[in-house]
Amino acid sequence: MFDFDETIDRRGTESVKWDEFPGTLPMWVADMDFRTAPCVREALQRRLDHGVFGYEFLPDTYFESISRWFSSRHGWEGIKRENIVPTTGVIAAYSAAIKAMTVPGDKVIVMTPCYNAFFPAIRNNKCETLRCPLRLENGRFSIDFEDFEEKAADPRARVLLLCNPHNPVGRVWTREELTRVGEICLSHNVFVISDEIHCELTYPGHDYTPFATLPAELASNSVSCISPTKAFNIAGIQIANIFAHEKEIVRKMDRAINDNECCDVNVFGATALQAAYNEGGPWLDELRKYLWDNAMTVYEFLRKELPEVTAPPLEGTYLMWLDCRKALHEGEEVEGLSERLTEHLLDKVKLVLSTGTIYGEEGEGFMRLNIACPRETLKEGLRRLRDGVLSY
């Protein structure tokens, strides 16, 4: 019903992904090369046609659309207007949440490798990063709970900045894992900020568990940062929401969002969000199928043509975490491999991937591949990846 095979030329549109390295095939920045859902485009067109774009407030329908969507799709009941603090993006959301829940000098735990923009947000709030490396066992990433509990017990650890589902390793945390995380955090007085921007993009057998749906005492010790922007490819429109159960926490979030002066969202964001949540389900479901087939294409290609590179099972997100450590030459130091490889790919085959180490030193030897593009583009990227790695 929807055409994800169409190749859309994004060059010359000031696209970060396409215009930063002209003349290359970019598979790095986390946006998609698809048009957003027709319902979103139509709603934006109607809003555009009105022609007046003065200041607006958010209507009740905005909050109702969030509430209906999360209840019907994810079993998260009872979201009300008074639980929500809107803002201009998920980075703005978690950054304000860090500000609200810490004082300078506190430590913020992250599970590394993690989304690279977590690090500056922690620094900008004058906090220290406390890394809790994920464990890679039998090709699958998991939380090292022993290490996590040790980190949470650090008296200066105040916040866990969680990525659920996890960019870049593609895990969709299970209810059991999240419950254990929540229990450890509660027992050590560590507050959970759950970045759930990738929550819609999950694959067969892996359902997203909203942190806010954990048992009440765990969920109350958290905020969730949610947005339709990743799933509907409208990240440039910039809109997100912070959810909290407790009135007092909502008040703190609201205070921090106002301190940071990022409380006014743009008119197109509000329009796009409502269209996506009210009518975007069928489009999203087809997109998820298409992305899943893309992931299968990658696995098959790697198995047949590039066994030196492997990827853990993709449970969520459209970002694949490529383990390239077997590309190492005899005697070559693993340190710097990610950077050397990404530079080599750029230089030799004009393919742009993300360097693993920008997600923390645990990303050494890895590269991140964005598979949210038409299948033919993906196949071209894979051929370049093969030629690039084999000529390294």
Ligand SMILES: Cc1ncc(COP(=O)(O)O)c(C=O)c1O
């Ligand atoms: C985990 C995560 N959080 C936040 C963002 C950015 O969110 P926003 O553009 O709404 O600030 C991204 C973008 O890739 C992401 O992967």
